[in-house]
Amino acid sequence: xxxxxxxxxxxxxxxxxxxxxxxxxxxxxxxxxxxxxxxxxxxxxxxxxxxxxxxxxxxxxxxxxxxxxxxxxxxxxxxxxxxxxxxxxxxxxxxxxxxxxxxxxxxxxxxxxxxxxxxxxxxxxxxxxxxxxxxxxxxxxxxxxxxxxxxxxxxxxxxxxxxxxxxxxxxxxxxxxxxxxxxxxxxxxxxxxxxxxxxxxxxxxxxxxxxxxxxxxxxxxxxxxxxxxxxxxxxxxxxxx
Numbered sequence: 001x002x003x004x005x006x007x008x009x010x011x012x013x014x015x016x017x018x019x020x021x022x023x024x025x026x027x028x029x030x031x032x033x034x035x036x037x038x039x040x041x042x043x044x045x046x047x048x049x050x051x052x053x054x055x056x057x058x059x060x061x062x063x064x065x066x067x068x069x070x071x072x073x074x075x076x077x078x079x080x081x082x083x084x085x086x087x088x089x090x091x092x093x094x095x096x097x098x099x100x101x102x103x104x105x106x107x108x109x110x111x112x113x114x115x116x117x118x119x120x121x122x123x124x125x126x127x128x129x130x131x132x133x134x135x136x137x138x139x140x141x142x143x144x145x146x147x148x149x150x151x152x153x154x155x156x157x158x159x160x161x162x163x164x165x166x167x168x169x170x171x172x173x174x175x176x177x178x179x180x181x182x183x184x185x186x187x188x189x190x191x192x193x194x195x196x197x198x199x200x201x202x203x204x205x206x207x208x209x210x211x212x213x214x215x216x217x218x219x220x221x222x223x224x225x226x227x228x229x230x231x232x233x234x235x236x237x238x239x240x241x
Contacts, residue, residue, distance in 0.1 A: 007020070007077075009084075010077060010080040010081060010084060011055070011080060011084065012051075012052075012055070012057075013048060013051065015040055015044050015045070015047070015048035016048045016051050016052050016055075016057075018038055018040065018048075019034055019038060019040070019045065019048050019049060019052065019058075020052055020057055020058065020071060022034060022037055022038055023058060023069060023070065023071035024071045024074075027070070027071075028061065028063065028068045028069065028070045029068060029069060030063075030066050030067065030068050030069070031045050031046060031049065031067075031069070034049070034069070049069055052069075053069075055076075055080060056072060056076055056079070057071065057072050057076050057077070057080075058070065058071055058072060059072055106223070107221050107222065107223035107226060108221075108222040108223070109219065109220070109221050109222075110219075110220045110222075111217065111218065111219055111220075112217065112218040112219075112220075113216065113217050113218075114216055115149050115150060115216055117216070117217070117218050118149075118150045118211055118213070118216060118218055119150060119151065119152045119155075120152075120218075121202075121209045121211060121218045121220065122150065122151055122152055122155050122202075123152045123154070123155060123158075124207075124209075124220075125202055125204050125209070126155060126158040126159045126162065126164060127158070128204060128205050128207065129162065129164050129204055129205060130162065131162045131163055131164075132162070132163050132164070132165065133162075133164060133165070133204075133205070134164065134165035134166065134167060134204075135164065135165075135166060135167070135202055135203065135204035136167045136168075136202070136203040136204070136230075136231055136234040136235070136238075137166065137167070137168045137169070137200070137201070137202040137203075138168075138169050138170075138194075138195075138199075138200055138201040138202075138234075139168050139169070139170040139195075139200055140170070140171065140195035140198050140199070140200055140213065150213070160182075163182055164182065165182045165183075165184075166182060166183045166184070166185075167184050167185075167234070167235075167238060168183065168184070168185040168186075169185070169186055169187075169188060169234070169237060169238060169241065170185060170186075170187055170188070170195070171187060171188055171190065171194065171195045172187045172188070172189065172190050186238055186241040187241065188241065197212075197214065198212065198213040198214045199211070199212055199213070199214075200213065201230075203227055203230045203231050203234060204227075205227065206222055206223065206224040206227045207220055207221065207222050207227055208220070208221045208223075208226060208227050208230050209221075
């Protein structure tokens, strides 16, 4: 049947499609005539006509003492299309929700290599956070961290424009440095050699990024529960220093 696949996608059954085309060709017709012309069993004819009336593609009128059916304008198919489109968009929204929930329940892990990857990881921190949000960072300190190599040019300006709060744990080498606003820092005694391997970590929103400044590699774990767990550990250590 011509255009049957298109009408089927709009929710018409094969019998509804056949009878709608038939009514467009023949004009007003009774169920008896439609059954004779279509060779569809009479109960199925009535069921299909009922569906077409419900979809407002067919109207019922009386001719003499008989009930006859008239095909409505194909423009009515536009209404069916719009309804289908609305249902599809609604379904897509629900699938997005399911997709986000599945992402939040399983870690998403990404790797980076090189100085550019480290700069990208720093930029992601300030790009991800909104104004007045905060991050928690373990820093190897200025003697083990080369700002010129690893900090993006726009990092500080974006960070300060958003007034991002920073909580930092670093080595004792930072004690003689001056720090700006929105930054709280505590130092780990040198005896604990926490940063001798030049490993840093930053926890922000639902992400944890680990940076190896020696091999110039990054590992980012995006997982809400894991990030919240790391924040709790950081805050505990921060409170004890």
